[in-house]
Amino acid sequence: MSNGSTFPPHRRLGVRLALALAALLAVCSAGWWAWGSSRGDGPAKDGAPKAAPAPSAPGPSQRRSDAEAGGAGTGDGKSPTTGGDRPEKTSDDADLKGNRATLLKGKVVLLDPGHNPGNREHPREISRSVDVGNGRKECDTTGTATNAGYSEAAFTLDVARRARTLLRELGATVVFTQDADRPYGPCVNERAAAGNTAGAGNKTDTANTAGAANKASDGNTAAPENKTDTASTASAGNTAGTENKTGAANTAHTEHKTGADAAVSIHADGSGAGHRGFHVILPARVTAGAADTSPIVKPSRELGERLADRFAAATGSARSNYIGGGTGLDVRADLGGLNLSTIPKVFIECGNMRDPRDAAQFTDPEWRQKAARGITEGITDFLTG
Ligand SMILES: [Zn+2]
Structure with a gap:
């Protein structure tokens, strides 16, 4: 009872x-x-x-x-x-909290701020032609600007820096092709190469000291011995990329161990007024000269689709009304930065700088933060999906 x-x-x-x-x-x-x-x-x-x-x-x-x-x-x-x-x-x-801070631990992301604020002062240097696999193109251009003079180079650098902050908060190592820390360029072929070698080059490239610091602070639980242990089972030849071996993704990307896990080139378009909205440019299949995008066409599309979804959601911007038939996706074979990439890579044209309404967004720091968040989330979806 x-x-x-x-x-x-x-x-x-x-x-x-x-x-x-x-x-x-x-x-x-x-x-x-x-x-x-x-x-x-x-x-x-x-x-x-x-x-x-x-x-x-x-x-x-x-x-x-x-x-x-x-x-x-x-x-x-x-x-x-x-x-x-x-x-x-x-x-x-x-x-x-711990998981969020390490969500992208071991991942290397290349961000390519389109153009360089200094390109304007170096017309001769940036106009020289470089090999992009299926042809030759200018080393780089000055990029476009809003009608009021806000440059694409300034815009892309600001958005890229904001995205870098957000990606680092998730534990990623972020590599830049340029951080306004060089007089001009790099050329488009060098921008592609930067992504192809970001994993290994990250440790020595001066532009990436912050990325290296990131690794040290985020990765000290994984001792160097650990890294080489796991790496050695996958490949003995990758001693240069030892730090990246902590990334689980690297075991899947055996053929690109020294490259970044994803690369995004950030741009804004210069089209006619009334042309509005963003679009993401995906690499076409190009096999010519030094270019062979066959291995990256599919993963780049996955990256691009996720980027487009997240960018639309974060910014509230519509997909381009003048490119891509409403999909916000375009495929191109004429961009050296894509042709010469060996790792998943896309361009995002965040909108049209020559349209007054898109331009008003670009000049708003809050909107640029949203753009950076959309880019970060798209990359994160791709790397963790
Ligand atoms: Zn551009």
Whole structure:
């Protein structure tokens, strides 16, 4: 009798605990998943990951709507797939912050800020022609500008720097082709080469000292001995890329061990007024001279589709109304930066600088932060999907 009267309350307590735990897990998962949509204000919100999980999580439905928000176009089917994976990794609140900070650990991302603010002063140097595999092109151009004179080079550098900050917060090593730290260029062929060697070159390239520092701070749990151990099983020839061996992705990308895991060249277009919206340029299949994009056509399309989805969602911008037939995707065989790439790479034309409404967005730092977030999320989806 006394037993009969004491067990039920225990059971009820057990049920309550179980329900509370389940609710906590749901909140944690939703909070995790909300990171992408909660990060609109940029570097100033460095504390966002800490704040995101707790208060506002409405439950699993949040997860679904976020994924759908990222899939306004052709890539709809992909976001939910990615979304389904993530919460499982981070169902424990204690792991949440750590997982987010190491989500892209071991990944190397090449960001290529289109053009260089100094190109204008070096017309002769940048106009020399370089081999792009299936032809020759100018080393680089000055890029375009808004009618009021805000240059594409300044715009792309700002967006790239913002994206670098966000990617580093996720644990990625970010390599730049230029950071306004050289008088002009690099040429388009050098921009491609930078991505092809970003994994190995990252350690010695002066432009990448920040990336190296990142690695040191994020990666000290993985001792160098560890890295070489795991690397040696995959390939003995990659001693130059030892630090990258920590990245799980490298085991899959056996033929490109020294390259970045993904590369995005950031641009803005110079078309006619009324032409609006962004588009992503994917590499065509080019096999000519030094160019062979066969291995990167498919993964680059995956990268590009995710980038387009996330960029649209983050910025609210429409896909181009003048290129790509509404898909926001274009395929080109004439860009040296794509032709000569051996790692997944796309260009994003963030909009049209000659259109007053697009230009108004470009000159708004808040919009540029959204653009950087969209680019970061697209890359993250690709690298973790
Ligand atoms: Zn450009």
